[in-house]
Amino acid sequence: MIVTVQQHIMFEQRRRHPEARGRFSWLLSGLTLAAKMIEAKIRRAGINDALGSAGETNVQGETQQKLDVYANQALLHCLGVRDSVAALVSEENEEPLVFDPAPETGEYIIVFDPLDGSSNIDVNVNVGTIFSILRRPPGPVTNAILQPGHQQIAAGYILYGPSTVLVYTTGDGVFGFTLDPAIGAFVLSHNHIQLPHQGNLYSVNEAYADTFPPAYSQHFATLRSKGYSSRYIGSLVADFHRTLLKGGIFFYPPTHAYPGGKLRLLYEANPLAFIAEQAGGRATNTNSRILDIPPTDIHQRTPLIIGSLSDVTAFSC
Numbered sequence: 001m002i003v004t005v006q007q008h009i010m011f012e013q014r015r016r017h018p019e020a021r022g023r024f025s026w027l028l029s030g031l032t033l034a035a036k037m038i039e040a041k042i043r044r045a046g047i048n049d050a051l052g053s054a055g056e057t058n059v060q061g062e063t064q065q066k067l068d069v070y071a072n073q074a075l076l077h078c079l080g081v082r083d084s085v086a087a088l089v090s091e092e093n094e095e096p097l098v099f100d101p102a103p104e105t106g107e108y109i110i111v112f113d114p115l116d117g118s119s120n121i122d123v124n125v126n127v128g129t130i131f132s133i134l135r136r137p138p139g140p141v142t143n144a145i146l147q148p149g150h151q152q153i154a155a156g157y158i159l160y161g162p163s164t165v166l167v168y169t170t171g172d173g174v175f176g177f178t179l180d181p182a183i184g185a186f187v188l189s190h191n192h193i194q195l196p197h198q199g200n201l202y203s204v205n206e207a208y209a210d211t212f213p214p215a216y217s218q219h220f221a222t223l224r225s226k227g228y229s230s231r232y233i234g235s236l237v238a239d240f241h242r243t244l245l246k247g248g249i250f251f252y253p254p255t256h257a258y259p260g261g262k263l264r265l266l267y268e269a270n271p272l273a274f275i276a277e278q279a280g281g282r283a284t285n286t287n288s289r290i291l292d293i294p295p296t297d298i299h300q301r302t303p304l305i306i307g308s309l310s311d312v313t314a315f316s317c
């Protein structure tokens with residue numbers, strides 16, 4: 001018998017929080033609806049005038065693709081109508097969208113990257129959506145957004161690839177679901193995902209090697225001498241998904257262009273770090289566990305080293 005993501009969320013909620021009123025499940029159903037809308041648009045991208053630039057730059061100074069704009073609107077639309085949402089924070093919006101409904105209803109803050117890796121869209125390479133869910137503590141919503149990653153109550157991503165896969169955790173294991181286009185539902189396909197303790201792949205954009213801190217390049221030479229192979233897609237969700245299933249290590253080090261790292265803490269590093277740890281892996285910025293970094297800005301960046309426990313632990317600089 002199949003288990004859909006909606007059923008899985010409800011079973012898990014009943015098992016772990018029998019007192020819950022279903023608001024969290026309702027919230028996640030908004031995310032899966034948006035994911036299906038984005039998936040449908042991407043699936044026909046070459047024939048529905050959805051490719052190419054939207055002609056704007058976002059808060060990161062990056063060119064927005066038409067699909068970045070569509071994905072952002074789909075998420076804002078599907079989540080913004082849920083009264084359990086106190087605020088939405090998107091890579092594509094400079095400021096958070098604060099709804100500030102009564103604290104007893106607006107319990108959650110959702111932080112997301114609507115379409116990660118969007119520079120790959122035009123060449124039909126995998127892209128993804130990443131999300132992180134925070135509980136709103138008492139008090140003004142704007143003060144509640146900058147929470148360290150260990151306070152996430154759920155995180156996940158949707159990978160739009162040859163098949164569309166949703167992976168999520170609520171802090172009790174990691175589960176993967178594959179979209180069955182025949183029934184329009186995400187069906188459990190990867191139960192209790194465990195990151196292999198050690199892998200034999202490393203993943204980094206080595207074109208920037210001359211500008212990495214020296215310890216990185218030395219470590220890559222060590223990995224090569226041990227027989228590691230290299231994989232780099234340039235879409236974080238896809239590179240992470242491979243690492244989650246096959247093991248190994250992904251790096252986005254400080255570079256000349258991004259001395260503080262390129263990837264964003266709140267909606268890229270934190271959700272993936274939560275998933276990696278829940279699957280038995282590890283994520284650091286070399287100085288600190290990613291989930292312990294105190295955020296100071298919603299769009300702040302961080303170096304990211306993430307993957308198999310043994311591989312991440314072996315890298316120190």
Ligand code: AHM
Binds near residue numbers: 062113118235236237
């Ligand atoms: P984006 O959120 O603007 O798409 O940028 C993030 C992407 C990640 O998916 C990927 O890991 C990284 O940028 C690739 O960067 P680079 O092209 O510098 O290797």
Ligand code: MG
Binds near residue numbers: 091113115116117268
């Ligand atoms: Mg991104």
